[in-house]
Amino acid sequence: SQQGEEDPQALSIQEGENATMNCSYKTSINNLQWYRQNSGRGLVHLILIRSNEREKHSGRLRVTLDTSKKSSSLLITASRAADTASYFCATMGNDMRFGAGTRLTVKP
Amino acid sequence: DAGVIQSPRHEVTEMGQEVTLRCKPISGHDYLFWYRQTMMRGLELLIYFNNNVPIDDSGMPEDRFSAKMPNASFSTLKIQPSEPRDSAVYFCASSLAEGQPQHFGDGTRLSIL
Numbered sequence: 698s699q700q701g702e703e704d705p706q707a708l709s710i711q712e713g714e715n716a717t718m719n720c721s722y723k724t725s726i727n728n729l730q731w732y733r734q735n736s737g738r739g740l741v742h743l744i745l746i747r748s749n750e751r752e753k754h755s756g757r758l759r760v761t762l763d764t765s766k767k768s769s770s771l772l773i774t775a776s777r778a779a780d781t782a783s784y785f786c787a788t789m790g791n792d793m794r795f796g797a798g799t800r801l802t803v804k805p
Numbered sequence: 806d807a808g809v810i811q812s813p814r815h816e817v818t819e820m821g822q823e824v825t826l827r828c829k830p831i832s833g834h835d836y837l838f839w840y841r842q843t844m845m846r847g848l849e850l851l852i853y854f855n856n857n858v859p860i861d862d863s864g865m866p867e868d869r870f871s872a873k874m875p876n877a878s879f880s881t882l883k884i885q886p887s888e889p890r891d892s893a894v895y896f897c898a899s900s901l902a903e904g905q906p907q908h909f910g911d912g913t914r915l916s917i918l
Contacts, residue, residue: 727904739809739896739909740848785848789904795840795848 702796703786709802716773718799720786721766729762730787731771734798740785743771778805807831811897811910819918823885826913828897829878836903839872839882840896842912848896854880855903887917 703720710716720729728747732740746753746762746769753760759772773780783798810829818824830837838853852862857874865872869888874880884891894914898907 730906737911739898739911740907742906742908745906787907793850793853793904795850797847 703784703799705799706797707800707802709804710776712776712778712803712805714776714803716776716780716801716803718771718784718801720769720771720796722769722786722788722794723767724788724790724792726764726788726790728789729760729769730789731758731760731769732785732787732795734783734785736782740795743784773801776801776803778803809897809899809908809910811895811913813913814911815914815916817916817918818887820889821886822917823883824887824891824915824917826882826895826897826915828880828882828910830880830897830899831908832878834899834901834908836900836905836907837874837880838898838900838907839880840898841893842896843893851882889917891915892917 726748728745730745731743733743734740744755744758744760746760748764757774762769781803783800785795785798787795812827835856839851840848841851842848849864851864852872853860854874870884872882894912896909896912898909900907
C-alpha cells in the first residue's frame with residue numbers, strides 16, 4: 698500500500714476554525730514534508746520536519762512528528778478561505794512517496 | 806527567480822499519437838522528478854534524475870513511456886503511442902538535493918481521445 702496516507706480524505710470547516718490533518722507512513726524516514734495544492738496548480742512546499750524533530754512551526758502551521766507511531770499531523774490555526782486546497786504529506790527516506798491528500802474546504 | 810516551467814499546459818491528442826512533455830527545472834537544482842496525477846491513483850512518481858542521470862524509473866508504467874534529460878536545464882517525457890488511459894496531469898519538479906523540498910511546475914493536463 699502507499700506510504701504517507703492522510704486522513705481525513707476531506708475536511709470542511711468555517712473560517713477562523715483550526716484544521717488538523719494526519720499522515721501515517723510505514724517505513725523509516727529521513728524527513729517528512731507537507732505540501733499544498735490549489736486547484737489546477739502544482740504542489741507547493743509548506744514545511745519539512747526531520748526524523749529527529751518532534752514539532753515545527755511556520756506562521757499558522759504547526760507540524761508534529763511521532764516516529765514511534767509513524768505518524769505526523771498538520772495543524773492550520775485560524776483558517777482562512779484562502780487555505781482551501783488539498784494537502785499532501787511526503788515521506789523522504791529510502792523510499793519517496795506522496796500520500797493521497799486531504800481536501801480542505803474553508804467556508805467564509 | 807523563475808520556477809519550474811512546463812510546456813504545454815494543456816495537450817489534447819488522439820490515441821496512437823506521440824506526446825512530448827517538456828520541463829525546465831530551477832537553475833542549480835540537481836534533482837528532477839516526473840509525476841503523474843489522477844483521481845484514481847493520486848500522485849505517482851514516474852522517474853527521477855540526479856545530475857541529468859536517471860536514477861529510478863521503476864514508476865514508468867510501460868515501455869511506451871520514456872524520459873530524457875540531455876542537459877541540466879531541460880527534460881522531456883515522451884509517450885509513444887499514447888492511449889486514453891494516459892490521460893492525467895503530468896508534473897515536473899526539481900530540488901536542490903535528495904530529500905529536500907521539491908518545487909513543482911503547474912503541470913501539463915493531457916487528454917488522449
